[in-house]
Amino acid sequence: MSDDTPSPLLEVALPALLRHARHTYGAAMRAALVARGYDDIPGNGLYVIGALALGEAPLSQIIRELRVSKQAAGQLVDALVLRGYLERQTDPDDRRRLTVTLTERGQAAADTQKAAREAIDAELLARMGAEKLLHAREVLAELIEIGRDQVPAD
Amino acid sequence: MSDDTPSPLLEVALPALLRHARHTYGAAMRAALVARGYDDIPGNGLYVIGALALGEAPLSQIIRELRVSKQAAGQLVDALVLRGYLERQTDPDDRRRLTVTLTERGQAAADTQKAAREAIDAELLARMGAEKLLHAREVLAELIEIGRDQVPAD
DNA sequence: ATTGATAGTCAATTAAATTGACTATTTGTC
DNA sequence: GACAAATAGTCAATTTAATTGACTATCAAT
Numbered sequence: 001m002s003d004d005t006p007s008p009l010l011e012v013a014l015p016a017l018l019r020h021a022r023h024t025y026g027a028a029m030r031a032a033l034v035a036r037g038y039d040d041i042p043g044n045g046l047y048v049i050g051a052l053a054l055g056e057a058p059l060s061q062i063i064r065e066l067r068v069s070k071q072a073a074g075q076l077v078d079a080l081v082l083r084g085y086l087e088r089q090t091d092p093d094d095r096r097r098l099t100v101t102l103t104e105r106g107q108a109a110a111d112t113q114k115a116a117r118e119a120i121d122a123e124l125l126a127r128m129g130a131e132k133l134l135h136a137r138e139v140l141a142e143l144i145e146i147g148r149d150q151v152p153a154d
Numbered sequence: 155m156s157d158d159t160p161s162p163l164l165e166v167a168l169p170a171l172l173r174h175a176r177h178t179y180g181a182a183m184r185a186a187l188v189a190r191g192y193d194d195i196p197g198n199g200l201y202v203i204g205a206l207a208l209g210e211a212p213l214s215q216i217i218r219e220l221r222v223s224k225q226a227a228g229q230l231v232d233a234l235v236l237r238g239y240l241e242r243q244t245d246p247d248d249r250r251r252l253t254v255t256l257t258e259r260g261q262a263a264a265d266t267q268k269a270a271r272e273a274i275d276a277e278l279l280a281r282m283g284a285e286k287l288l289h290a291r292e293v294l295a296e297l298i299e300i301g302r303d304q305v306p307a308d
Numbered sequence: 309a310t311t312g313a314t315a316g317t318c319a320a321t322t323a324a325a326t327t328g329a330c331t332a333t334t335t336g337t338c
Numbered sequence: 339g340a341c342a343a344a345t346a347g348t349c350a351a352t353t354t355a356a357t358t359g360a361c362t363a364t365c366a367a368t
Contacts, residue, residue: 012291012295013204013271014179014271014275014291014294015176015179015180015183015201015204015271016201016204016205016219017291017294017295017298018172018175018176018179018294019176019201020294020297020298020301021172021294021297021298021301022169022172022173022176023221023298023301024297024298024300024301024304025168025169025172025297026169027301027304028301028304029169031304042323042324043323043324044324047169047170047173050167050169050170051170058346059346059347060345060346060347063346065170067177068324068325068326069325069326069327070346070347070348071325071326071327071347071348071349072324072325072326073347074347074348075324075325076324076325094333094334094345094346095332095333095334095346096332096333096334096345096346096347097333097345097346097347098346098347117167117168117169120297120300121168123300124293124296124297124300127296127300128292128293128296131289132289132292132293133293135285135286135289135290135293136289136290136292136293136294137166137168137171138282138286138290139278139282139286139287139289139290140168140171140172140174140175140290141166141171142278142281142282143174143175143178143179143274143278144171144174144175144177144178146178146274146277146278146281147174147175147177147178147181147182150178150181150182150185196354196355197354197355198355212315213315213316214314214315214316217315222355222356222357223356223357223358224315224316224317225316225317225318225356225357225358226355226356226357228316228317229355229356230355230356233355248314248315248364248365249315249363249364249365250314250315250316250363250364250365251314251315251316251364252315252316
């Protein structure tokens with residue numbers, strides 16, 4: 001089973017690979033949402049809804065995760081509130097803080113999105129096996145770690 | 155070497171991992187470019203310059219790689235031409251086609267960017283080893299393949 | 309020759325994100 | 339317990355990026 005064809009995989013820049021790999025998820029999630037009528041979610045909204053599926057979060061956390069200005073994050077949440085996906089509540093423990101949660105519609109969208117993501121995960125697992133997948137996750141996590149190391153003022 | 159701590163790595167959504175991993179490269183390349191005075195490259199311009207470092211390309215190819223409308227790609231190239239990174243030539247073999255190439259400045263920026271990318275690659279290799287890295291590349295490539303399968307009309 | 313497809317442009321609009329200036333609330337210090 | 343500093347978010351204006359729609363030029367295939 002020796003294979004001496006030089007894998008082109010080694011030559012493609014990792015950022016490009018990451019870009020296109022991410023697109024697979026994005027396109028699938030978007031398609032699944034649109035198919036169920038959730039066709040008014042702006043690009044980063046996908047990300048916000050996905051993150052909130054794990055539980056409520058203060059706006060400030062969304063800002064950090066999204067890596068955009070707080071104004072941009074605020075506007076994004078505005079749009080999603082307006083379209084019925086999110087709700088804001090003032091955190092009683094810290095009345096500066098806004099807690100953002102999914103509405104029922106938002107939860108339904110999050111479920112749809114999660115299903116689409118997991119379908120791809122399953123397909124990927126079937127094609128690649130658990131070990132390589134875990135290695136990929138480890139590499140990605142380490143890459144994120146390297147990013148943190150480089151910009152300590154994060 | 156048995157390890158029964160449940161890795162949180164298995165729980166983080168892959169799209170989020172991809173997003174942040176890609177950011178590591180983006181931020182490092184951006185910082186390296188800015189440090190050398192290339193501070194007027196718009197977001198996707200990084201990607202275009204990186205792609206052209208491998209050789210000239212027709213605009214239509216950039217459009218497909220970038221997955222934006224041809225108008226958006228045209229405007230992006232406009233901006234990069236205006237700022238001295240790119241040149242357009244009409245392809246003599248097909249006079250509809252615009253061939254885009256790097257200028258000297260563009261090549262210098264591409265080199266800077268490539269060095270920043272490779273520095274991260276090297277760090278990643280040192281931390282993770284060749285095998286896991288290859289596995290990660292394989293997984294990413296397969297993910298892209300899955301994307302192609304899902305949207306045949308690509 | 310003519311039809312259809314491909315490659316790109318021009319103009320106008322919409323969407324997304326940024327900058328700058330501000331308010332309210334909390335935290336930490338003396 | 340007053341007061342400075344930091345944190346969390348808003349409002350308004352602007353800039354940047356991307357889209358839609360309508361169009362021209364060139365090439366490919368009958």
